[in-house]
Each structure stands twice: as C-alpha cells, then as structure tokens.
Amino acid sequence: MSGSIPEKNSLIPKICRVVGRRVEAENVVTLCLEPETGGPWQSAPGQFNMLYAFGVGEVPVSVSQCASDNEPIWHTVRAVGPVSAALCRLQVGSTLGMRGPFGNAWPLDVAEKKDVLVVAGGLGLAPMRPVIQHLLTRREFYGRVVVLYGCRSREAIIFDEDLAAWAQNDDLELLVTVDRADQAWGGRVGAITTLIDSQTFDPQSVLAMVCGPSLMMRFVVAALTGASCPESSIFVSMERNMKCAIGQCGRCQYGPHFVCRDGPIFRYDKIGSLFRIADI
C-alpha cells in the first residue's frame, strides 16, 4: 500500500491517440487510448493518469480499464470543468497528453481468501471496473464477491454492458440501486446504504473497497462500521485536488498525506479521523 515511485520523466506527457470513444451517460465519456510511441502502459487497478487536453490543461483521471497486449487503456471522464469538458469533446483520432500511472492500487493481494465487497457510487464505478475484472479473472482466490452500485438515476448509470454481463455472472453478486426512478426502471430504488443493510456478510472475513464522492463514502463507511465491519478492513479512494501527481505541489495534501503520492487508496483506519473535518 505504499505510494508509487514516479519515473524521472513523470512530468513529461506522452502523446496518445483516441482509438475509441463511448458516451456512458450525460457528460460522461470513456476514451480508449493508445500511445503514439511505445506502450502499452502497465497500470494496476486503482491507479490514475494525468490527462492533458492540449491548450487547456491537465486533470487526474483514474484508469477504467488497464492496458494489455490486446486492449488499449480506458479512462472515463465526466465533464465538470474546462479540462474535463475538453477531454470529453475529443473524438476518435484526436490526440492528448498523458503522464503516469501514478498512485497506489487497490489491495487485491490483501483481499485474497476473503469475501470482497465492492461499493461504488456514480462515476466511482470507473476505477472499480478493473478491480471487478481482476476479481473475476482470478475468481478462485477470493470468497464471495459482492458489488454494490448506487446512482442518482437510471440515466446516470455507466458501463451498462458490463453491469448486464455481471448481473448474469454467477461468480459475483451485483446489486444496483438508484435514488429516484419511474415505473420503467424495474430495479431497486433507495440509498446505497440500504444495500449494505441488506447484506449478510461475515464482518471478520470481508474486505470492503469503496469509491465515490466523499459524501457517499462517508455514509457508506458509517453503514459498514455499523454492520461491524472493522475500520482496518475498509479501503477508500480519496481522489481529490491532485495536480502534480508526484507529491511536490501540495495541492492534494490531506492531513499528513499527499493523496497523489500516498494514495489515492487509503485504509480507512489510517485516515478516518480526517474524514469529517470540513475544512481539510
């Protein structure tokens, strides 16, 4: 769980090309990227890259599919500011800059032989997608695999095809809920914490990985600890304010931690005291 050691040239972006583009939801786009030279990039589930929209700026984006010999790397971006909006506008054939990968990975080794609870909210499913793929690929190394996914509405759900496939896969249990829906939805409606209430897991043998906006994670962690899950068995992704990605600029400082260097994945008992500090 220690932070990664950046390469010497980690501040120099590599040029890469958009070879695939998929609209996931309103203002959410997945870009499939291949390097113009070298590659593919090797990254671990949970890591992030800095994506550079030329002439606009750079933002951290987590990896939603790790590159392999046969597959490009995927990044799923929500347009919330000028840079992310510029990235979302890129079309197949466009180029952008990328540096990374940075940060640490989800504790998939620690999770071996345990039940694994993956809890994702909204766009938080993007960094969890490689985790779920890993768990399914190495299924025999894990106990129960439960995936809980919450979204504002049906329209905000991302990775429809994956969710449909996972729902049919007996190797995992998938529960999806939305905050509001009409009768056409047909699925669960309610807060994501109600899915944790409904889960019967052995608190002593589960490892939970939680990813989503900080407010969502706060209440999910409260539900997990309320269900007797030890704080040391809960891992959260604290992607926030990352800029240089190598622990130099201080923009992502979180108490004594630099999220880009020491995280973004943290064991909850290491940062729990910071979770409710409003001004941090």
Place this chain on the structure above:
Amino acid sequence: MEKLDQIISKHPFTKGMKADHFQTIAGCGRNVVFNAGDYIFHEGEAADHFYLLRHGRVALEVSVPGRAAIQIQTLEEGDIVGASWLVPPYRWAWDAQALETTRLVEFDAVCMREKCDADHDFGYELMKRFAPALGRRLQAARLQLLNIYETAD
C-alpha cells in the same frame, strides 16, 4: 403446508420476540398475495394494515398527473411494508405497488393498535422493532435528497 405462525417466525421482524408477544401479533395476521402491478394500498386511504414482506418486491410510489409514477423506495424480502398505521390520522402517505408476485403477511392495524393500548409492554416491544426500520428509512431518504453521488469539483 407451512402454518402462519411458522411463516411469521421466520421474518426478521419477529426475531427474538417473547412467546406471548409473538402470539399476540400472530393472532392479527393472515397471508396475502399480490400479482405484479397490483396495488397493496393507495395514498390517502385508511392505513388499517401493515405487512411483513416474505417474497417479492414492492415499490413505494407517488403518482404524478400526466406522467409515470415516481418510485421513492423499493422493499424486499424481510422488510416491513407500511408505517402510517402507527400515527394519526392513520392514512397511507404513498402508493405501494407489487413489482412481481409478492407474498406478505397482512396484519390488522386496528386490532394491533387496540392491543398496544391494552398492553403497553407489547406496544413498546412493537415500537422497538418499528423504530430502527423507520430510522433507517429516514436516513436513506435524507441521503437521497442530498444527491451523494455529485462530485465536488
């Protein structure tokens, strides 16, 4: 065929309940089945029942003129359906629709209120079992209002 007592005893709501309280509640219950699309109750009607959900799914909804009903919450096996019977004016606050074939145990709320008034120990026991479920639903409703999936930046 499974007896009603056995069915009720398997529901989480009655877990650990004293025998005399269990007999009191079981005496007010009966099995009911709703098909997909059936309404269990409608907003504004007298809340003269509550239900323990055995199998199936139920949506709590609010109807909106000129458009599809909005679902607020879905309930599943092990849940309680209906709390408006607890507090005046004893009217349902929402519509409840079965989303699939749904089996429940229906309890006569008028009978239950009378028994709560007559035996405060029983009434307190019942409230202790309803209160956590209502607390969780209140918390969940607040989270739904907050839009906790919105990113800060």
